[in-house]
Amino acid sequence: MFSACTGPNRDQCATGQKCVTVEGSKECIGENPAPEPGPEPKPEPKPEPQPEPKPEPKPEPKPEPQPEPECKDVAPNCRHLIYLCNDTLYAPLMTLLCAQTCGKCGEG
Structure with missing residues (x-):
């Protein structure tokens, strides 16, 4: 040697x-001098691939609430005329002029 x-x-x-x-x-x-050969080094384990995170689904947009048609009294004296709301002769006129007072909002 x-x-x-x-x-x-x-x-x-x-x-x-x-x-x-x-x-x-x-x-x-x-x-x-060359070193004595030793045991083969163990290969480092490869990390397992991580799954890509999936984006969270976006919630479907909720429809915007539609404003209700404005329901208000047009005449200034509706509170004094409330007794005419159900009168067969004046009911159509009271619904037109005093809808809020007569409770006719949302009725066609």
Whole structure:
């Protein structure tokens, strides 16, 4: 494995080697001897691929509430004329002029 050092003083080796004393004799060894092979390193486990997060579904927009037709009293004296709301003669006129007071909102 080793070769003997050469030269007049037995201190010379081939290029890339150096002369060392091993058990009393001078031997040539490489400058950087190869390390003894060890066990094969275990490959690092690959991380399992994570599923891509799914975007949350957007809620369907709720329809905007439609404003109810404005229901109000047109005449200024509806509170005083409430007794005419159910009168057969005045009911149509009271529904037109005093819809809120007569409780006729939302009726066609």
